[in-house]
Amino acid sequence: MGVLGCFAGASRRDDPAARARQDPEERAEAGLPAGPRRRVPGLRRSEVAALADVSVEYYAKLERGHLAGVSPAVLESVARALQLDDAERAHLLHLAQAADGSDALTRPRRRPGRGWTPPPGLQWTLDAITGGPAFVRNGRADLVATNALARSFYCDLFREPGVPGGAVAGEQPDGGAGGGARPSAGDGGGVRPGGGGGGGGGAARPGGGQPPNLARYQFLDPASRAFYPDWSVAADITVAILRTEAGRDPHDRGLHDLIGELSTRSDEFRVRWGAHDVRHHGSGTKHFHHPRVGDLTLSYQGLQLAAEPDLFFTVYTAEPGSASERSLRLLAAPATTGLSAVSP
Template sequence: MPTDTVRDDIRTFLTSRRARLTPQQAGLPDFGGRRQVSGLRRSEVAQLAAISIEYYTRLERGNVGGVSEEILDSLAGALQLDDVERAHLAALVRAANAPNRAADRDGGASHVRDSIQQVLDAMTGAVAFARNAHLDVLATNQLARALYEEALDTVEQPPNLARFVFLDERARRFYRDWDGIAHDAVGSLRAEAARTPGNTDLADLVDELASHSTEFASRWEAHDVEYYRSGQQHFHHPAVGDLDLDYDALEVPADQGLTIVTYTLAPTAPHAPAFLRLQQNSSTRAETPSTSAEQPAP
């Protein structure tokens, strides 16, 4: 990621964060009258961060050489950044101060070890798949193949969840909270872009999505960041209907950028019958011989 691009990202990130805060939300007095800017002024952010307005202006322009962790913490407090946003800002600062960093594809692993596949296959009562930080699905278990059959049905290999969300109309039916998953997907890629600034593969993916999806492009320009860690996802499966599943994202320390995502459901949950049908369907499909395997290629 070129230095100028990183500086632009820092500028846009900081201005967008202060634009979303009102003086009241920041605990500042409101003297009334018409304000020239939306959100906080630079002088107000500087006041809250206990730094000079000249120094804050310099930081907002992307000139972050020599900035300390204490200053970043003060900025995070002034702008009310959450932990993910604070980590994102720190990653951008590191990238700006290391402009000659070589291409970095750590988040874009292209395969999984056999032992990871064995772990996935052992999770017979849960949907489980392994993905990299680009949201490429690299390995699945039987139940994941049943749940994500539409997302995995793609010419592009490996299948990519961001492409599915933004470029495949079936995603809007599959994800009942499409807006939420779209926000999470863009936020995850935004955070990864700052963490691995030399990642040309990720840059190519972002360019592809932005050029084919105005939804993606506008969300990317918002500079929101997100970590997909745990929560509940709302699906509509074409064969079994609605499913509200609890998810957990488990990072694999031995494999940079690799995450195992699991979806589970308590036996007494409202959609337990549908989840049981999904399990039964996946077992039936696994036992049915593939037509292409039985017949020679033409």
């Protein structure tokens, strides 16, 4: 993966400076003559170089991904010329640091591996959240720890092989949520039983198997098409998160393997990966269609764990008094045979 391709060339879809607009007024705001309206949006390479106060030849070198030794001042000038947002600026900086090796001190000393078990305090925190799905993921979109409601929410990731209807792995015969989740379809291997607490448990699989992975589910499981009504938007977000992680930690072999697998098996992923879009995924609203309770509109908050900077804590909640909140309550209750979607 190297430095993950050039930032300023392959990462933009239309022309070498597609961050800028074709509107004459916007060109004027960028500090360039308004000029005639163009057939193709964006600035010419020479115009970006002028805005960044570098030569065209030097800017072309940056476009080709030669970022080693580039000063922070030049990176900032390029970022300003291309009107990059915070996530894109951080991505550019990470690529430059990886190119010259200056990321060595900030590179993770260790990553939570397949045998990683959530500390008891973290699992207790997850289990204490009963009003919404809560989980911990890594930069590869592996679910490494969950609360009981998250396993019911992502039932397609945790379902027993051969069991239809989104039955959640780990549910007891009477429908109650059990200790840890067991195998899920599509991932192979089983989920390690959770330690401590009523319904919690780490989501990593024993025996070296793959943990439940949101990216694999998004692109390789047909059930995701129904689960995400805005599937294309959700797919864009998933790929942008992985691209951001690839810039932050380009030496993660597990991430390399995941990208290779998805690129080989999914045309939808491969096209999006080539766009080089990045984003921070801190908060927002998403729409879902759950196989048991129907449509859900949920807000989410994502936090980076201070004790484990490679891990991200996410909680979904519903507006108080809404149909989505009632649906989450039903989903959190012991499952019943033949449960149908909830009417608004």
